[in-house]
Amino acid sequence: MSTMRLTLLTDLYELTMMQGYFKNQNNETVVFDVFYRKNPSGSGFAIAAGLDQVIDYIRNLTFQKEDIDYLRSLKLFDEDFLEYLSSFRFSGDIYAIPEGTVVFPREPLLKVIAPIMEAQLIETAILTIVNHQSLIATKAARVVHAAKGDGIMEFGLRRAQGPDAGIYGARAAMIGGCIGTSNVLAGQLFDVPVKGTHAHSWIMSFPDEYTAFKKYSELYPDACILLVDTYDTLKSGVPNAIRVFTEMREAGIPLTFYGIRLDSGDLAYMSKKARKMLDEAGFPDAVISASSDLDEYLITSLKDQGAAITSWGVGTNMITSSDCPAFGGVYKLAAVLDEEGEFVPKIKLSENTEKITNPGNKTIFRIYDNETGKIRADLISLADESFDCSQDLLIFDSIETWKKTKLKGGTYHMRELLVPIFQKGECVYTSPSVMEIRDYCAQEQDTLWEETRRLTNPHEVYVDLSDKLFRIKSGLLDQMNREL
Template structure:
């Protein structure tokens, strides 16, 4: 994808804080740890899908204040010359760790960890959240839609209803990562190497003297991918019979029918699909696809399955690309630790009257724990970065809020995996992003590690995210210390 200058894709207060840090520290900034995490699964589901890391990488790689940027900031009459001179030579110099894209994730665990001079870490906050929040939301919504389709192909058709070009293009990327078989967005296909697909509009039918002629001309153009939109006039009395007529003529002409069928875009999709299936089968076209569109989402697809609809291909647009039912992923970026003069990270905590807004302090890492017998995720464990766990030793897990909810996992019954990969080392990118289709393949493997009870759309079983004893004690100690200071 073409590189864009997004250096000023930040909030003004990040730059005013940067100037404050610059004046405070002068020669050497304080090193800080920031965590990117979210607090609640979208749609009250059982999980989310991490997405958007590649755009974070591209953004940080290309961070550079141009002369035009400096001139604009100078025109705000907010920043002094010394600070603007510093920005003119700015380069990100920190470390960044992340959970790879396509990974299933859970609330309150860091998706990204930034370790950098505090001014640098502050600058990149808004852009990171912009990329991660949007694509993770669309990927999570798509995963639900694909789950409802139950193995039947889902195509992403949302470009024209997306909130802008970036939302349509990067949303298509996220949708394919989460399981869509392709997108209608040609620009996304070019940028990300993902399949592009589509049929034709009602206007194609209406531009010809009659429906049959429109179908016939389309079939001649695309005999190997002939999906005919049958609801322009009368689905069962005109559309489907004319489609069958064209399919028969193609067969008589010796044209091999590879990918062919009909698309329904209005009306009672359950009834129409069942009647169309009977008509196609009676005409000898048992392999014909019946595709449906028309403001679909996971709930409507589930309902159509319950009604016995004979649809085996889905085009989903508006409600997927705009994340109907959940408008924001809710990811946040919080300070977790600062480095003292001896190079030790001192944990920091944010307190709140809302329990879910109290942060987990310290420089942390994440272990994913799998059952050895079935491969399902048992829990995630947040620990301090200097802690380590092994599979041949018993492991204690407990809920950090309801501490009586605990378990001892016996040695040899579980597998461990550290989730973080290092992406930047002292400002240098040390990670190569996989292709979108490789991430998609990994995402399908990730989803297979979730129990069916966690994937279900309503009242899912939640995967616990537990704290190590050391992290828990640190958090409680800071909580008591800071609560006393507040009082």
């Protein structure tokens, strides 16, 4: 129930490698990239999330006496290494794409430049934080897009894979565009709206449905959403809700936010019938909300069927990203600082083309069309490269190199995505509030072409390499092939 320290939230091999570097007096400065290879849930994009928790983790990364004692008990670590850990502090640099930004496969979401012992230690924690929240933020963005302007409420806490997944999943869902969460602790921690109605047990605990509705309306007249499917939705639930709303109006109680919730049955049919009943009773502004194992596909189907639902409570399928339960982010060495102070690019080979890494100390430039403001492509380049948007720019696919696009000078502009987070171990970045990130995320999604936002078979946004980076990568591949 108390705050858990995360210093030992790491895979054992991070610590055993760290001791190996220590024993071999190998603590050269390196570059590691965090990136992913495939968009989750068949999406055309993903949403970066989790950075604020990474910052908190790095700030508090120290080994306490009980940590050292536990590691000593494993009989794997020598005393000189444990003594080093007892005074450990992160001293490197971290760059990251801000939370809420639209991102694509293969580009670094986060870059660590630090002595290899430090960079190795933080791998696992960074991945578990960024992977989870980016996954849920992406899923939420898809659900919100499917709702086409209707409010999406995050209702998944009881189905999340444990308290942390429920808390930080709610945070990520808010970033993805939800209007509120049922998770009260998430509301407190992140200052986001909390929302909810009541359960079937509330109805069943009273002598009859009408009495249950009446008592609830007396308690919460300004947020009176009544669950109408406990017994019979159209013959009992909706008529009893209308009776209560009528009595509230006759008593002079303002009907500021009121309506019904459907949690079972044929939601399209039930909602249309309920809408007709509410309208005929003089309640055209009554909300009809729905829950019941919703996701982006079911919401799309219901809207295509003309369902009269304007508010959606989404739980299990969003908080677990049920169709894609893992984000797949990885953490790969990209460069090593040599004695002359230059970064030597490093590359990982693989039989799978998509697993070959991009070498070097890199950054990312997002290219926008001046006329529409939409994203044309992302360009991964070396960190010291710059580009003149008044000049023509030729971009090309780094694998299928015959696929080229020439952007005429003056028709595009560029934005560097990676920003400094830590410099020499000190945090230099202030995280926005969750609601500010949510607004920024909505703006980010507006820079996508609609073809990229569609739920099935989305258009792929190009992520290309600069000519200079492409030549370095090709040279390393040729060198590796000659040596193998």
